[in-house]
Amino acid sequence: MNRTLPAMTLAISMSCAGLAQAAVPSKLQNLEVDGKEMPVEEVLESPMEGLYEVHLTSGESFYTDSEGSYFLLGDLYENGPEGLVNLSEKKRNERRADRLTAIADDDQVIYRGADEPKAVIHVFTDTTCPYCRKFHEEVPKLNEMGIQVNYLAFPRGGMLSEGARELTRVWCSDNRTEALTAAKQGEVPEEAASCDNPVEQQYRLGLEMGVQGTPAIVLPDGRLVPGYVPADRLAGMLGVKS
Template sequence: MKRPLFVLSLPALLTAALWTSGALAAPPAALNELEVNGQKMPVSQVLDTPMDGIYEVRLETGESFYTNESGSHFLVGDLYQNAEDGLVNLSEQSRNASRASRVAAIDESEQIVYRGVDEPKATIHVFTDTTCPYCRKLHEEVPRLNELGIQVNYLAFPRGGMQSEGARQLEQVWCADNTSEAMTAAKSGEVPSGATSCDNPVERQYHLGLELGVQGTPAIILPDGTMVPGYVPAERLAERLGIDG
């Protein structure tokens, strides 16, 4: 379940002007020290927006909102551009870019990778849980995805939290000598065996998933950072990625 926003406010739909060219002014440093009722907010980043005097504040929880220069007023909701072809969700574009950057920064040695024989045409990242039925269903599609030129990089997301059976199994999978074989076995219903005390990234990846807005599994991150929740057949994923079957 997604954690509630740190600050409660009336939802707001923002219609913005077109992005302007050139460098944007740096956000006020004071916004990194925002407080509510004397409690410092867990601000991770403050970004400029196309609207004069309005800034995007991202929290360590992965949630975000908008504020004025002094931090005296907050707006919760997505920022849209009123473009010639219709409304463009700038907030979602920003979230996509952040997701793409965050998963790209994860060392491949901390992921469980399934790739085909040929050079991949695209790589998707999938937050997964071995106890999740739809994760198992998606895993059955991995050979076909590889045939289509789609590399699958698994990240851990125990949907029941770090005290769940899923977390224990994922730690055992990541601690296995052959992680890809262990993942396939676990997804086939075999209970993983072996140590869970190795240095593994399961908890880090779980918290990353929360920050990126993952609420369930599987959660598929496309190369552009778009998040696709739930099971998607291989052919439809390939079509979404512009890959011919």
């Protein structure tokens, strides 16, 4: 789906609870635009009758009717007892949380405290990013407060950037935590022998999740928090007493 399509905002001013819904039409799995098949990953029923939520392998999503004749780009809201609830953002958060939970520990650079963590956050990072370095200075304090930090690679300049080269060296190091800390202090690890590493995969994952810069913090519930956040404020967002 072309990202240049104009964005539209869909605000639903009625409660969607209790509406009967039909099964997802199989033809929506084979949607075509201009004669080209779209990379459909998943089709779900939306809370609004006759409207379906389509997720693409690129990470983009939109709504369509049962025939795939009309597309709506934007967020779907429910007007309920608690006011307007962004159902689309809620779904995005759930998908982020699920995908991050599925990443193996061996593919991440993890900073743990001495005790069982009270919360685990995922942070997309780049060693060449000044605010990533500033955030990394807060990691010991976060660990002391019981917050575990799981780093993922996100070279903000793309896979041909210096950040990508540095992150690859970190992920190929024998001790990734020491290597990442050193890199963020300006001591880039020496180039190691090539190794299988998830840097490009994690970069693509970040793009699919809506990461546009670093650091990008993902909370346990999947909420994406862009930019640097001090430890005390982050602890408050997680409900962890500092």
